Amino acid sequence: MNLAEAIIAHNVKKHPVKSAIGFKKKEEPWKELSWKKFSEIIFKTANALKTAGIQENDKIAIYSDNSAEWMIFDLASMVIGAVSVPVYSTNNAGQAEYIIQDSGAKIILVGNQAQYDACLELLQKDDNELQAIIVSKKAVWIKKEFSSYYLEDFISKASPKAEICKKEENDVATLIYTSGTTGTPKGVMLTHGNFKKALDAHFEFFKFKNFEEELSLAFLPLSHVFERSWTLLCLYGGARVYFLEDPKNIAKALEEVKPTMMCSVPRFFQKIYAAVLDKAEKSSPLKKKIFNWALATGWEASEFRRNEKPLPLGLKIRQAVADMLVFNTIKDKMGGRLWFLPCGGASLSPEVTQFFESVGIHITVGYGLTETTATLTLFPLTHFGHGTSGKPLPGVEIRFGENDEIQARGNGIMKGYYKRPEETRNAFTEDGWFKTGDAGKWDDHGNLIITDRIKDLMKTSNGKYVAPQQIENLLTNNNFIQQIILIAEGRQFVSALIVPDFEFLKDFIRDHNIPFTSWKEIVKNETVISFYKEKTKQLQHDLAEFEKVKKFTLMPAEFEINSGEVTPTLKVKRNVVLDKYRDIIEDMYS
Template sequence: MSQLEYHIVHRIRQQIKRLGQHTALRYPQDGQWRDISWHALGEQVHQLALALLAQGVGVQDKIGIFSPNMVRWTIADLATLYLRGVTVPIYPTSTPQQAAYIINNADIRVLFVGEKAQLEAALAVAAECPLLERIVLMEGHCDTEDPRVCDYAAFEAMSKQADPDELAARLDDCRMDDLLTLIYTSGTTGTPKGVMLDYANFAAQLEGHDQRLALSEGDVSLCFLPLSHVFERAWTFYVLHRGGVNCYLTDTNAVREALVEVRPNVMSAVPRVYEKIYGAVQTKVAKAPIHRRALFHAAIAIGSRMAACRQQKRSPSALLNVAHKAADKLVLSKLRDVLGGQIKFMPCGGAKLDAGIGRFFHAIGINVKLGYGMTETTATISCWDDGAFHADSIGTLMPGAEVIIGEKNEILVRGPMVMRGYYKLPEETAANFTEDGFLKTGDAGAFDAQGNLFITDRIKELMKTSGGKYIAPQVIEGAIGKDNLIEQIAVVADARKFVSALVVPCFETLEGYARELNIKYHNRLELLKNSQILAVVEKRIAELQKDLAKFEQVKKFTLLPKAFSMDEGELTPTQKLRRKVILERYHKQIEAMYKDSHRKEPPQH
């Protein structure tokens, strides 16, 4: 196909015409999963596009979507694109002030809000947003008298006032250099920046993924990561481009049940999902009788040997084939059933996946494809191959991506998937590119002889101890945070004598230990102060970081009774730590860990 044929609006319209009554979208309602055909999708997108036209939306005007995942998220997105408008996602958990900043900075004229929570947030700041003309509630009933607010059906009814010929003209005039979206990077510090991505950026990713993935027409994808993030949004476009079925899950707490009900063939996930599944399996195995533990470990060993054969594209021996069939029947297939039993492959991104966890999933027959990318690169720059790949790497380069290693070993990327720049920020844009057009990723890395790319440090997040040692906190957090006992961890080291950490334990696991040890307690705070519990956590942390250099290892830690959250400003919408906020909020606890650090004592808590 030519690049223009990869224009996402062109591809969607082609699939509507070609697939007609086949299922395009699926969503839960009243305890059942309901289907929307390609034909019905086309009609709904067309109606909403006409309503937006009646509202006076012009070419390249900005339309906001402030909503959790739902079918109408994608319909509003596509309707905007039909008109050559620009979609601006806002995370559904954003505060009113965060939403107001994006609404004003992006010049949003129409805002789709998902549910009552987003409507209330929008109304709280609507008076501060002079360009905002219309707020459309996608789910639920409007009980406000604000003239700018209407429900979805009332807005859709405005389609009768629009000129269908104008919509047809815009559809015929689709251009690759039009802006498709502004995605505001959450950032661990500073003000969000609007990343400008055009149709050529997304077309490059559609074309590149066609060369690297085997997604077939009718394959089912479970959509549960936020559509407001580039990863799930770009993946949804790819699923629709291939004629797949996209299943929308609003309640992320229901993923386990949805996997069994939907039985997806593919699903985008972040490393934390794999870490939790892995941790839960390991905890269950540890409590099993000795003969069942032996069977599990033997099956994983056989699965690992079979995975090595697949990666190296060599035939397994007859003996391995027989052993694998038995291991699969007794153990491996049951582990795959936790994910629905029909997974072909699972894209994974957003952070580095622990190599051991990656190998475990390949051993049980789940083809996890770890990828690396940024909002600024329309997601994927590199990913694991189906053939041989290094589990410690972030894969080999995607088609069209050009990567070099620059100063301070920084990964620099150039190619058709790289953003146009930051909206209204020419100086910031220039500062993030080299003179010859390479985007600065902020990650330090290296290639091996086989072309695998490795991240070695996060340049922008390196900490320096008072002894002059550089610490990459994400490496330490990754090593310790993969355990089922650890829910969250924030490393502290900058200008300090040694590394310490704030740790949020997994209370479900911790309470299990308390029952086993017959520990009585009244509340979580009392549990966290128990000397036996502290000893369990200390021992586990020591085991998890034994492969780190001595100067990188956590010497002291403090257990916290409450998780870091977006509501408290401690996490970005992509679940990255806002270290500045955390350091300020837990200043007293941090100082307590360093108070007597001049004494040569065993680690305290």
């Protein structure tokens, strides 16, 4: 049942010379490793870890950006029966120290100088179990006298052959610390069985054809359960995975790698959607007319595909023309070959999924948590419902508890929180169902609809309930709002803190001849504020009156990870932001 055996042994035996992974170092071209070479490096790393004294069930941390070494270290840990502990590369020294100490990690892989320096300081303390630091890049300066080794040197003398440790399905494979929008991060214990059964369920659900020919680009953090699970699924099925170290280079990487699959978060799709619509809106009347015709044609064709009906000849011809005139340009910007895009982490408006379906790119919206090995429900390839979170995976059961809370049981449900028995008990009902903390319901076709986080539901002083995520999602489906936080709890009306998209704002102030002084001054400019008032009014047209944002404050800078306002998965920490900007909020109600 060892997940590493399920991934490595099968693929090495079936196609040893086929490419398994791809990677790129700075300005060098992309390189690939065959399954045989990939497995040899994994086994060398596993043997080196054993030589260093790592035993079965010991904890091994990974504190690095995405890289081939990240995945090699992860799988090598599984090979020897150890437990890998991902740390977000964006975590500061204090956050990393908490995870390393709480997990009791004995060895850690780091990727850059700041990560190494933070771990070196920790290594010299007596109140933790850290014994050695492994560094993936030789560009990092290390102090070898303090148990620090470059990965290349660490594995140089190790054997490329290894016996994979036998594991039962309930044995822990990894500890993933929740990013924690509230409270202290907890180590979620996911087992080999959780992963193996979840991966099998996905293949049963989708019934992919020629999956071994697919190519995925991993650009979300591997330290998050979503990208980690998706990447493991791709490798498990024999597809190639390319690792992008810096997500800021995603646009260039898409054109270079030309992936066919890639998981992402809603904001990625929202930005593309908004940019395309904005460009069409600013084009000539003829081009705008062609764009709208193509979009209508694409939508009509996508509905035939969604319902598994053959396209009429006339529609096929119109679709080909729409592709040639409009859609191929959009798809080429994304590499030209993408067709399957899992999306998770937050809700995604039906307008966005409908747009991409019209273009010919299928977004598979899903719902799940770290505690559920990512996926509980997701869009199938056909007969999905826009605006929903899809249908349950095979082996997943869902019911609704008090306050319509979504409760689940099945293959991917965690073993529990590491060293936190009371919090583990509180996470489950008395009869063993996991409590997600999200509210939801079924639609008429058996699709799950997420209504909101139960703890995030707001009640105004007039007794009206407001679901902030839906409204925040509506207001960020454009190219002028980057982030937004709604305020309504106990208030007489809804207000908001809005972070503008500063790239858009640069163009706006130039076009309106507004001299730039500082962003602090620009967000107070009456022309800018009037524009945002009009735009938010338009976007909220279909909302109930009590749901509409009546007042807002434009913020001069983004909410950031380093300031503690945003989690490593880019979710805004509502409580932190509300507390930090309490005075600004009170001014809107004074």
